[in-house]
Amino acid sequence: MPDIIISEFMQPSAVDDLRRDFDVHYDETLYKRLDELYAMGQDARAICIRNETEIRGAFFDAFPNLKAVGRLGVGLDNIDVPACQERGIAVLPATGANEVSVAELAIAGLMMLVRGTTYFATPDVVAGNWPRGRLIGREVSGKTLGIVGFGRIGRHVARRAQGLDMTVIAADPHVPADDPVWAGMGVEKVSFDRIWDSADALSLHLPYTPETHNLVSAEVIARLKPGTILVNVARGGILDEAALAAALTSGHLGGALLDVFATEPLPADNPFRGVPNLILTPHIGATTDEARIRTGHMIADNVRAVLTGTIPDTAIV
Template sequence: MKLVICEFMDDASVAKLAADFDTLYDPTLVDRRPELLAALANADGLIVRNRTQVDRALLEAALRLRVVGRLGVGLDNIDLPACEGRQIAVIPATGANARAVAEYVIGTAMALLREAYTRSTETASGSWPRAALSNGRELFGKTLGLIGFGGIGQLTASLAHALGVAVIAHDPMIAPDAPIWKKSGTKPKTLDELLAQADIVSLHVPLTDQTRNLIDKNALSKMKAGAILINTARGGIIDEAALGNALRSGHLGGAAIDVFHQEPLPVGNVLADAPNLILTPHIAGVTTESNTRVSALIAERVAGHLNQAGPS
């Protein structure tokens, strides 16, 4: 059986798969679409991250495909109805990168509240901006608002509680009387209540028709003055132009954005000159440790599915 891996994966997991399957591993293949489609002509399995578009054209080129392993949890780059129609299993790495994302949220929140860690060059140059950087804020005693309260949101809440942070959350998929609220020490809120009360707002929802531009000009205006916004979920949930304006006006105290409407982020984008802004290239869930966990999980589950299915 043949397996194609077209984005980066932990070497040990690749080696394990290669011992059992005819494995093509090329982490740059995602950028050469015609070659990728050709390689899939006789492939039984495919392993991707978020950049590979598993759309109808790809599926039509992969007539033997039985399983798609996703090195991550977001599935918006995979045509799920088309996969279901072909009885192709789609396996995400649910939970394996949750700690990496949760730590990113807490770490960037602390950095943005303190406002000092992105200005090392001023101190190094001898200007000594002690007075200007003495108005940073502490995380302790703040309120974290989580929009979406699945596994990553719940782990983020746990880390926040340990640092003396109150946590509120909005998730219409979880009933107000569900046991998880009491168990996690988190209070459920409506979206408007959360925006009005949270010092830090962090997004943990998929990109859907309902969440597209969920955080627009109107939603940003409802946030507390000086609040922090963090997005590790998906680009398109935030109106990036409105966010840039909210930062420049001083209404928001800062933002950390890891995902964007267009990736890579284009030169001259609407966020380029916004203050107290941390921009990262879709890596919140990617650390040395999480890559090992994610890769091992997907290798095991994809191999299990192929072995269970047997020869095509």
Template sequence: MHRIVISEFMDEDAVALLRARFDVTYDPRLVDQPERLAAAIATVPALIVRNRTQVREALLDAAPRLRVIGRLGVGLDNIDITACAERGVRVIPATGANADAVAEYVIAAVLILLRGAYGATARIAAGEWPRTALTGREAQARLLGLVGFGDIARRIVPRAKALGMRIAACDPLVNDHEIRRNGAEPMPLDRLVAEADAVSLHVPLTDTTRKLIDAQRIAAMRRDAVLINTARGGIVDEDALVAALKGGRLGGAALDVFESEPPEEPRRFADVPNLLLTPHIAGVTQESNRRVSLMIAERVATELDRLE
């Protein structure tokens, strides 16, 4: 019977599906205990992770029998793909399984930030009545700029259009015809950043996208524009973003991902106006967790069957 180690949380039904056929070690604490994790995978052919488990050369060296890694999500920056390929380890992401959850998160963040009316509970409970201060903006007719035009960005398009928004997109890997065919206007990055009322990021973290939204590009944005990052931490210059929000040079921002997770200096985000922070959960809902988990359980099982 093949053995599988699961180092981060997974839907219980998916874990049960695997346990019916394999010897499964399911311990979400392993992600914070690298020595225990290395020992646990020393003789196993399969490992299932989310985004926090760092699958680098040292961990791979500790698991010479490893043949498949299931990723409960789509980003692969926590996995050394080259090192896996050199060792004959197949990496399987849950492509598409959480895309709808992220798309809904982006739309919600755009609406919350544009309207600016949903943080007044404490003030009203304290006896204030700040109607004038909470006069926000509508999404209708606003320009939403999508940086990166993969599966998630394309799912955002119909949702945003249902609100009457206009959509622009840029992606060096997608031609203009394809962007138009999927309902968006092709637009160069710097023009998109300068003209959009809301900018949402959907690119992987690479050498070319690190600090893609830096101080210069943030300064080029409209003063009332909003920025949403559900892609990867490091694409936005966090210090520059905080400075712009504190200085009133940007309308708002939502960050679901950070340069380090959890952030190494979380206090720098305290008391920053019009900033929404969430702990890398844009793609995590009850429904998406089940879809992601079952997809990876089935694909890892299929891969293990091939080893027999």
């Protein structure tokens, strides 16, 4: 039986690094076959996963010797962290490895949507049409970006937005007003009420928890300024998807980019069919060539550390 099981995609060079020191079973589709996964868990001391493998309930019975869960990403929705802590299992998120990738997608979506339909004109232009009159958009320069959740990724987004001459405000009850990050970055800490009322664009960077469920509710969406752009590259369930679709259809909001959804993949009855000024991507914010390399090797190094007696600073224990 293997020392380490990898049940979802991991950078091959990182898998090879682990194989130099451990018996590794790597199958990026193993998460789909729970009976097979559980059958080989008896002796495993570590497992590396993305967001499909559920670390909860019966999993723990099948993995009695587990010491580490390497999370090839940062979201912990699929991991029962308290149960891991009770059992002395270190949870190892890839803290910092994919921040740039997520921030860049947020900024790319923001710029496309503020400029309007300009970036979707290719079929018209190729066909010989010249629809300049309906492609007059806006500039991001001088606009106010509200960042909801001012953690590591939110701060990357803030720096990039400031480089575009945007004013940045942020709401995060978990970052105290006296934290030097506010003055150091030149970002004003505001309340949720203030951010809903003031922002020309909103970028969400929160974990999904009971407290953040539908934080951006139908009521919040209704009070946003006309033409507001909304970007969610954080977690599904943070906003009311049906209310967002309705606000885009009515023209109240200027556009939205969603990389994450309450149900993934989208169900057949999702509210987004035919909705204008909407960019949907399949939860790829953290997925770039560079991020995969950083993430894979970070998790390989951290799993090795735990199995050889060292707890990394970013571990949750």
